[in-house]
Amino acid sequence: MIELSMADGVAEIVLNAPYKLNALDGAALTELDDAYDAAAAAATAGTVRALLIRGEGRAFCAGRDIAGVDGSNDDARGYLEGKLTPLLQKMAAFPAPTFAAAQGACLGVGLGLLIATDVVYVAENAKFGSPFGNLGATLDSGGTWLFTEALGAHRTLDLIYTSELISGAEAVSAGMFSRAMPAGALLDFTRAAAARAATGPTLAFIAGKDVVAGIRGKRLGLWDAVVLENEAQVALSATADYAEGFEAFAAKRKPGFTGK
Incomplete structure (x- = not known):
């Protein structure tokens, strides 16, 4: 479900499983990790000088793919500490400017991918929050840190307790991300920004x-x-x-x- 292309100095990584809102299981995280390794090697060689990550369809990433996961015997530590956290750290340390275009649901792991990206442009109707109380779970992937930094403790706990979501426009107003814009303009705008960065110092x-x-x-x-x-x-x-x-x-x- 992870696609990587490289052209004109820009690596583009696509989460391409729109039928499940680009939710990521352990295998998909491994694919994504491999894509970042390949792009980082090209960046070290000087052929890639910017990276863009996006999701295909109506969502960026709805979080972890829990289809078929047995909640009574889930290896949450293996998924989070064994796969996800090392990937997020690798993304944050990517040796060139990184950009994200995020629309629709950006939850859990999807939010973590954005936190680990340098510049994040979001659709005005993107959705952020912590609906995980419905699963007996809580916010992870760095989301609690981001919300507390931008929104303060009271608003963060409000979102955790109520499972309500905030829009892309609200998130940008709170200082969480770079810019919000209509969904139809998002990808072209982000691609243009990445292309400019690829010609920079x-x-x-x-x-x-x-x-x-x-x-x-x-x-x-x-x-x-x-x-x-x-x-x-x-x-x-x-x-x-x-x-x-x-x-x-x-x-x-x-x-x-x-x-x-």
Whole structure:
């Protein structure tokens, strides 16, 4: 159900099981992990400089595929810690800018995939929340962290207790994701953003990504964050794209970045 294509510097990964709203079982997670490995190898080689992940059909991903799962004997630890968490960590560390286009249901594992992606564009009618109380389960895949960060403890627990969902427009207003737009415009907009990033200074983008991760993960104050920025800038000053950017500025021309 996982498809990978690579063209013009962009890797596109598609969750293609619309008949089950792209829900992911353990085998699908393995396929997705393999797709990220292949795309990361191409990024390391310099042939991929951006990645886009999307879901086919009316949903991005409705979560874990629990069809046939025996709730009295479920290996939840094997699925979450053995497969899902390592995949999400791999996605977050992808060596090029990553983008997601998300429509419809974005729940559980589907939400986790978005959290692990750098830039997330959502349809205004996308759906986020924690309907898992209906299964005797709770929010996972990093969703509790994201909701608490963006919405606060009270609203997060409200969503957990009521199983109500919020829209893509509401999620963006709360600062959870990048932008919301009509569903019909979503894929073209995201593809265009990924294509632009694929022609940019890849090392500079990854440096920015690392600084953001450091600030977020370590809860840094201003001056500690400035130290991270300074170190990143000094490292970038030795790259070919840095020199090209300055030369292009002086010559009043568009830079031709190579990602090196």
